[in-house]
Amino acid sequence: MGLFDVFKKKEEAPAVAEPQVPAAVEAASxxxxxxxxxxxxxxxxxxxxxxxxxxxxxxxxxxxxxxEETVYAPLSGTVIVTMGHAVGIMGDTGIEVLVHVGIDTVSMEGKGFTGYVKQGDKVVAGQPVITMDRAAIKEAGFADCVVLAVSNTPEFASVDLAVEPEAQVAAGEAVIRVTR
Incomplete structure (x- = not known):
């Protein structure tokens, strides 16, 4: 060890990079x-x-x-549960939703998913909540469809599609209407 080696900084462990959060999308209100x-x-x-x-x-x-691979909040509210492949949100207006990415993807144990929210976080409609790796989901043998379910459906007069089945939609576009 040389004289000046004493003053050299010890190598620090590399920092773990935070996931890059995608931009929000404009959402129907x-x-x-x-x-x-x-x-x-x-x-x-x-x-x-x-x-x-x-x-x-x-x-x-x-x-x-x-x-696409980014999944956004379908309404504004509070995150009540996150599970890697899914997020539950209690909407500010009392609508409770489950956004579930893929079918049987729970068995992937979070692999192939990046979450941007945690329980208790406030979210706004159009805010990114999860990114999925569609190739990893398909490689695991699962469907990559994204399910949007109103988990407190019985509290409302109706929960209906705002678009026709088979319609192409943009993230943030109105797809469900709830009648009280």
Missing amino acids: GDDVLCAPVAGRVIAMADTPDPVFSGEVLGKGCSILPE
Whole structure:
């Protein structure tokens, strides 16, 4: 060791980079409007390739066959649960939603997903909440559809599509209307 080696900084462990959060999208507004959490083709909940969702066990809503990997908050509210592949939000107007990315992706144990929110966070409609790796989901053998379910459906007069099934939507576009 030389004389000046004493003054050299010890090598620090490399910092873990925080995930780069994608930009928010403009979202349709309205107390009883849910926005598309991802751009893609809308499919009726009954046609979602999972009996729990298609049977509306977790609530009425729809699925979207995505064209992109960023998933956005469908309404403004408070995050009540995050699970890597899913996020639950209690809307400021009392609408409770589950945004579930993929079918059977719970078995991926968070691999292929980057979350940007945690329980208790306030979110606004159009804010990024999850990014999915669509290739990893398909490689694992799962469908990558994004399910949007109103989990407290019985509290409302109706939960209906605001667009036709098979419609192409942009992230942030109104897809569900809730009637009180």
